[in-house]
Amino acid sequence: MIQNTNQTEQKDPVKKKPEKQEKPAKQEKPVKQVKPEKPEKTGREAAAMTVCPECGKNTEKTVRNVCPECFGKKLNVFELPPVLHARVCPRCGSHYYKSKWEDMGTPEEVAVLTAEENIGVADILTNVSVGMHAHPRSPYIFDVLVDVKGEVDGVTYDKDSKTEVRVKREACDMCSRRAGGYFEGIIQIRANNRTITKEEVVQCLKLVEETMLVQLKKGDKLAFVTDTITFKDGADVYIGSSKAGRHVCKHIIESKGGTMAESYTLAGMKDGRDVYRTTFAMKLPEFKKDDVVYFEDKVIEIKNCGKRVTGINLMNSSNFFIDIEHFKNAKLLGNTADAKDAVLVAVEENGIQILDPETFETVTIKKPMLFSALPGSEIKVFKTEYGIFAL
Ligand SMILES: [Zn+2]
Numbered sequence: 001m002i003q004n005t006n007q008t009e010q011k012d013p014v015k016k017k018p019e020k021q022e023k024p025a026k027q028e029k030p031v032k033q034v035k036p037e038k039p040e041k042t043g044r045e046a047a048a049m050t051v052c053p054e055c056g057k058n059t060e061k062t063v064r065n066v067c068p069e070c071f072g073k074k075l076n077v078f079e080l081p082p083v084l085h086a087r088v089c090p091r092c093g094s095h096y097y098k099s100k101w102e103d104m105g106t107p108e109e110v111a112v113l114t115a116e117e118n119i120g121v122a123d124i125l126t127n128v129s130v131g132m133h134a135h136p137r138s139p140y141i142f143d144v145l146v147d148v149k150g151e152v153d154g155v156t157y158d159k160d161s162k163t164e165v166r167v168k169r170e171a172c173d174m175c176s177r178r179a180g181g182y183f184e185g186i187i188q189i190r191a192n193n194r195t196i197t198k199e200e201v202v203q204c205l206k207l208v209e210e211t212m213l214v215q216l217k218k219g220d221k222l223a224f225v226t227d228t229i230t231f232k233d234g235a236d237v238y239i240g241s242s243k244a245g246r247h248v249c250k251h252i253i254e255s256k257g258g259t260m261a262e263s264y265t266l267a268g269m270k271d272g273r274d275v276y277r278t279t280f281a282m283k284l285p286e287f288k289k290d291d292v293v294y295f296e297d298k299v300i301e302i303k304n305c306g307k308r309v310t311g312i313n314l315m316n317s318s319n320f321f322i323d324i325e326h327f328k329n330a331k332l333l334g335n336t337a338d339a340k341d342a343v344l345v346a347v348e349e350n351g352i353q354i355l356d357p358e359t360f361e362t363v364t365i366k367k368p369m370l371f372s373a374l375p376g377s378e379i380k381v382f383k384t385e386y387g388i389f390a391l
């Protein structure tokens with residue numbers, strides 16, 4: 001008698017369209033030229049004014065052989081338990097639904113879904129529509145008002161009622177795993193051929209956090225950081241999802257350049273299958289912004305070192321760019337943060353005279369493009385074995 005409705009039926013009552021209830025009037029119209037005095041009636045309607053066998057009243061319309069009122073008294077439009085329970089994970093917001101933890105939106109939506117899951121609408125009804133509204137009584141208790149409408153033999157019946165949905169906060173499987181220190185991978189954050197700076201570690205960890213949040217929202221429930229260990233040469237980030245780890249590395253490389261290599265180690269067995277852990281060896285590029293390097297007879301101030309290296313050739317103020325794979329054997333000379341102040345003595349057409357900040361001898365060096373400092377002022381210079389350069 002009672003059916004469990006599912007979402008589709010409730011949202012799209014048309015699906016339940018009855019086949020037997022075609023209205024006779026439609027079939028007749030086009031054929032007849034002479035207007036009949038009265039529309040013809042079907043057998044059921046033709047039996048106008050019958051006596052209801054239950055209450056004895058005269059009735060024009062019958063529903064399953066009794067008057068609509070008598071049928072309505074016997075009909076239970078829907079059944080719904082007065083109290084229902086839902087489980088919601090306080091960390092990720094997922095809801096335990098049909099024996100699985102799933103993302104289900106706001107607590108209100110969870111309350112409505114729980115009611116939908118438990119309502120039983122009478123089988124006999126056609127053209128069913130269900131309305132539900134959740135009203136919070138407290139943050140974890142909702143009154144769900146339910147209104148169901150449907151037809152039997154063309155007569156509409158409806159009923160409203162309410163149920164109370166109590167939401168219990170409980171860690172989902174994935175969040176329990178996280179609490180238990182579960183991890184599928186380790187991201188090792190390092191720099192290539194040099195020690196990573198503290199600042200770079202902080203920036204990378206921020207990118208890890210951002211990416212994990214995005215992946216969690218996209219439905220990867222294992223997108224969490226189990227543990228982060230930072231030390232002098234970098235950081236190791238233990239992560240719940242290898243898939244998310246791959247996104248993290250991609251994100252770091254897009255933002256800061258560098259390379260990543262994946263390797264796998266057998267971590268044990270689960271459900272008869274080998275379980276592997278992934279190590280992501282992430283290496284930031286050897287050079288970073290504001291490093292000064294010697295490369296193919298040029299002294300270059302690096303502006304960006306990602307897939308493409310860009311900078312300024314300090315020897316002639318020209319722009320420098322090259323793909324990272326061709327940027328081999330560059331030698332680090334220092335960083336513009338180490339530049340020294342030097343007194344500008346004179347400005348000539350192609351050169352400038354300065355006092356060498358170490359020897360205090362007057363030397364002539366190349367004049368940078370767009371140079372506007374006046375003699376007597378101090379300018380920043382960078383001293384290398386290949387000469388002194390004004391920045
Ligand atoms: Zn009756």
Ligand SMILES: [Zn+2]
Pocket residue numbers: 089090091092093094171172173174175176
């Ligand atoms: Zn959770």
